[in-house]
Amino acid sequence: MSKSSNEGKKIEAYGGPAGGWGALKSVAVHLHQQGIAAKGAKTLLSANQPDGFDCPGCAWPDRKHTSSFEFCENGVKAVAAEATARRATPAVIGARTVSEWAQESDHALEGLGRLTEPMVYEQSSDRYRAIAWDEAFALIAGELRALADPNEAIFYTSGRTSNEAAFLYQLFVREFGTNNFPDCSNMCHEPSGDALKAAIGVGKGTVTLDDFELADAIFIFGQNPGTNHPRMLGELREASKRGAKIVSFNPLRERGLERFANPQNALEMATLGSTPISSHYYQLKIGGDLAALKGICKRLIELDEIEPLLDRAFIAAHTSGIDALLEDLRAESWDLIIAESGLTKAQIDEAAAIYAKAERVICCWGMGITQHRHAVATIQMIANLLLLRGHLGRPGAGVCPVRGHSNVQGDRTMGIYEKPAAAFLDRLGEVFQFEPPREPGVDTIGAIEAMLAGRAKVFIAMGGNFAAATPDTAATWRALARCELTVHVATKFNRSHLVHGRRALVLPVLGRTEIDVQAAGPQGITVEDSMSMVHLSMGLNAPASEHLLSEPMLIARLAVATLPESRTPWLALAGDYALIRDKIAAVFPDFAGFNEKIRTPGGFRLRNTASERVWATDSGKAEFRVHPVPTDTAVHRARDATGRDTPVFALATVRSHDQYNTTIYGLDDRYRGVYGHRRVVFINAEDLRAIGLKAGDWVDLTSLYADGAGGFEQRRAERFLLVEYDIPRGCLASYYPETNPLVPLQSFAIGARTPTSKSIPVTLRVSTATA
Missing domain, CATH: 2.40.40.20 (Barwin-like endoglucanases)
Known part of the structure; x- marks a missing residue:
């Protein structure tokens, strides 16, 4: 790699492993930069504890949710950013015009610190100023009630929103009268859910951390855990040390997939040692995963003709579509597979041989798989690969889509979905005595299109940074600017607050690390990780400002202002989150006994029918799906x-x-x-x-x-x-x-x-x- 330097900027090859002393140095730097070195260390020791808070970073699960050291470098960055000593007060924000702030980098905006009071945008001065909470809610309620149709409002949700807040949010929006629920899932793992629902009947991963202890081979597609899910490296490290094959498919050479030094392992740190992660690393072309997977499946069929490898008993009892898949695989051209995958025939044969020899296989993937035109087909080919040898519904094997934000999976479970099931709407209406809207709402792309066309006039975001997260930046920014009102619920000032409608509000809320006191006393919230574990999170830091509301209370007060005829006891629910959890249990059977279950350290796992070999598909079986190698991208x-x-x-x-x-x-x-x-x-x-x-x-x-x-x-x-x-x-x-x-x-x-x-x-x- 080349080297250059310009005022501290440089390009210089990194020779160390992922983790190690570099990670520890980074932890110290970020705690110091946020002015919380002592406070931050104390805060981190309470992360992921039975009586502590859940890391506001990624959705990778914690082993037993009891280790005081179960955090990572990027988790520290998230915690430090939230617990920062810096404050983005109305005086700080209002000192400059929005046009002036728009010239700053995203890094500079993040560095302003925590928001402290609700703010409203004034066109006359092009600035934000403080506004009272009651006035802010009245403004939003007035705009919503003035709409000709509830579908003229868009309600976006970030994956950091808790289960309790997400449940109240979807209830409020549906009582208002729309299913317009674009969310961050639309931009990341939507293909995982859609592909897996059709193939195995459940849109979630089927494995737990215990399965990683048993797997003989772990196949990783389109994922960089060293940066995006660093705690995953601990599981991969242990698997590697006991001899499991870790087979990575990634166009870029990523250090976290090569070797890892665990900062919490004294011997490894003292000796400057590290553990190899990938036993095999295949650098396929961008978009070549579907061809590579099809090649592995095709080679497996060829090997099966020499010596039986397929799990025919499992296939006969639990699957449909095998004949069509076998016919398609036999007919597929090796030349096409090689050309489109970017791998050699020898590499594909080698990967297939590793898979064939393994008794228990887990397949993991990230957004390197999902953000492609043929993402659904690729994920269903992963499912095909596992189904051929019965690697679903038994220990040490299964699918593992590795999601991003800490509760992105939980939000969807709670009903943040633009295409809700009829049975869910029936039960929601029965419990809360109203008739939910039945018309499907818009997803993220649909929301942008609706705003551009003038069909949507109010945009409300429960967290996130919509203007920066979405595609087609110019179109997205034009869409937001066409709104009559944009509202952003946030902890930090970000780019979306500078891309505003005719009127705009920024509403600050408590963070995951902060004490949340309501009428019934200190409250805890719950989240669901990537492996369907639901657990409790309790903040321990004093709030960044006395003016902050919790997300559930913000939603409740907005609902009271907007829906004066509602029968829902909004303020009572927001005053005691246990009451929200009782309502969640009343709507979702899998949450029966919710409040009792979360008292167990580590929480509880939601039922996953596919892991039980119960297939909630149209055919009642796991379904092989046939897909051609794309040649017209x-x-x-x-x-x-x-x-x-x-x-x-x-x-x-x-x-x-x-x-x-x-x-x-x-x-x-x-x-x-x-x-x-x-x-x-x-x-x-x-x-x-x-x-x-x-x-x-x-x-x-x-x-x-x-x-x-x-x-x-x-x-x-x-x-x-x-x-x-x-x-x-x-x-x-x-x-x-x-x-x-x-x-x-x-x-x-x-x-x-x-x-x-x-x-x-x-x-x-x-x-x-x-x-």
Whole structure:
């Protein structure tokens, strides 16, 4: 990797393992930067404790939820950011115009600290000012009640919203009269849910942490746990040490998938040792996973003809569609599989042999799988692979979609969904004595389209950073600006607060680390992790401001202001979250005894029918699904149209190591050797030579999407630094949200409408833009 330096900025190869002393140094730096070194250490010791708080970071589960050291570097960043000593008061925010704040980086906005009071935007001054809570609720209620149709309002939800808040939120919105519930799932793991529901009857993973102790092989697709789910590396480390095969498929060479030094292991730290993670690492092309998976399945069928490998008893008793799948696999061309996967025949054979020898296999994946046009098909091919040898519904085996935000899975369980089931609506209406709306609502892409078309006039976001998280930045920002009112519930000032409607509110709430006292005393909230474990979280820090509300209380007060005829006892529910949990149990059978169950350290696991080999599908069985290897993607079409004279690359958007979703904690990406930069493009060394450029050059990116009329829509993102990296030829990677402008609204996963942010056809040209 090349080296350069400019005022502290540099590109320099990182030679250490994931974790290790680098992680400990980063922890100290972030605690110091937030001014909470002593307080932060005390706070972290209460993370993921039976009487403590749940980490506000990722959704990876905690083993038994009892270890005082069950946190990671990125969890520390999330906790430090929330517990910061800095305050973004109305005086601080109001000292500058919104237009002036808009010139600041996302990192600078994050660095302002915690919001302290509700604020309203004034067009006349182009500034935010403080507003009383009652006045804010009256403003929102007035706008909502003035709408001609409840469907003119959009209600977005972030994955950090607790079960209790999400349940109240969906109840309020449905009593208001709409199912317009775009949420962060629409932009990440929607394909996982849709694919798995059709294939195995449940849209969640089937494994627990105990299964990782038993697996003989763990296949990882499109995931970078070293940055996105660092605690997962602990499980992978232990699996590696006991001899399990860890087989990784990823275009980029990621340090967290290569080797890991556990910062909580004294011997490993003292000896500067580390543990290899991946036993086999396959760098396929961006978007090549479906072809690779189909190749492994095809090779497995070939091996089965030599010596029986398929679990025929399981297939006969529990599945449908095997004959069609076998016919399709036998007919598939090896040349096509090799060309589209980017792997050699020998590599595919090797991966298939590892799978064939393993008695217990887990398949994991992240957004490197879900944010593609054929994401649903790819995930169903993962299911096909596991079903062929009965690796579902038994110990040490199963599917493991690794989700992002800490309660993104729980929000969906609580009813944050634009296409609710009729049975759920029936029960919700029965318990709360109203008739819920039946018309499906809009997802994230649909919400942006509705705002652009003027069909939606009020946008309310329960957390998140909608303007930065969404695709097609220019279109999204135009959509938000067309609203009569935009409302953002948040803990920090962010980009979305600067992309506002005619009127705008920013409403600050308590964080996960803070004490939440209501009428019934201190309250705890619950979350559901990626493995369907539900557990309690109790804050321990004093609130950042006396003016903060909890999310449940904010929702309750908004409901009281908006729905004067409602029979729901909103304020009583928000005054005692145990009452909310009783109502959740009344609506969802799997939550029977909710308040009793969460008293157990570690909480309880929700029923997963697929892990019991009960298949809640149309056929009553797990279903093999047939899918062709795609040969007409956006990248294919762009390359066919431009010819050889204009190289078209496949670009995947990724996170830096100092980033969690749209939250930018710092400007370094340690494991990839990037320091002080965010506008970078990772590129293969041979591609650099072929296009006549070199590492350190600055380029503009232009995306190309067929417009349906024989031409191409072009979107541009300017001034990115070329960084030589170990990535396949024809492939690029760059950070989001900086590259979100390159993804059009109309490019999304078939069957799930998730933006295709991991497979963007782009061209490069030397940049003339100034820094």
